[in-house]
Amino acid sequence: MATPPSQKPLHESTYLTLRSLILSGEIAAGERLVESQLAQKLAVSRTPIREAIRRLQQERLLTTDAWDGMTIVEISLDSALHLYDCRIALEQLAVAGACRHATSEQLQAIERTLLAMAATAESLGSVSPASPDSQSLKRLDLNYEFHRLIAESSQNSWLLSLLDQLANQIKLLRLQTLQAPIDVAAVHTEHCQVFEAICRRDADLAAQQIRQHLEVSQARIMQVFERQKQGAASSPPVICPRCSSHSIRRNGHRQGKQVFCCKDCRRQFLASYAAYQYAPEVRQGCIQMHQAGKGFREIERLTGVNHNTVIRWVNQAQGLLGCPEQ
16 A cells, blocks of 8 residues: 555654754764664664664764664764865855856745844844754754755755765754854854855855855864863763773763763763762772761762762772772
8 A cells, every 4th residue: 555645654754753853962962872762762663763773874873882882973073174174165166056046036045044044043142052952953954954045056966965965964063062152143144145145146255255154163163172172171080880990981861861881891870870080088088987887878978979989999998899999
């Protein structure tokens, strides 16, 4: 029996739903995808989930982790810079083509998107939110639509195809860097300048405007990565509560808490009881409290050191674990 035109096949709808969850930020970058959990979440069998994962891997939205599991791709700084280098080159071609080939109907469609972006800018204020809420995601969608309409009006199908290949990674990158402060009014002005150059059929000016616009965005993303690097350097190192390894990766969130995963023993643990590198005197003090008869929970209340960490220290001191002292 043929599928009704208004109803997509199950494998297609599953793929589109999962893709939307990734690109909306509902599934975070670096989070591990488990087939059984996804099947339960989407109320489908594992077969369409496997097909969706295969397609998303081909689109470079998913990658294989150290244990052959699938995780959401995290864009590195080098990848981000390379993405923008490609995008700058391609979008200069797009605006030049739009200057030559855009029809009046296409220019009107671009202008309507600009008006919608202006309305969104007024509701957001001068600086974008720091989390992927509905307003910030709407702004990202309108921004994508603006640039794609320009590419469509270039009448260059090869160029449009290449930009579409970059689009998913650009969307992931934007979700990773939403905390970057953005002067929304200034961005809108830059878009208007690009549009005005296209309307005047001035290809050189349009290419110059789009290049400047994207270079500002590229510099802003570099600042986000630098702040993240500085924040990681100032944070205490997370260690595995089972094997004391420092080889830890983030593994999504659970009930609003950061989940970590040990690369050595594969133990998963929440940030609420992650073990950090404490000074030797703190460790020794907790052991002495336990030897004096205090319970693990009481030691946690008095020192702020998680009771799981204290248990590990006591076991190591008693020689019950074959792990080196930390």
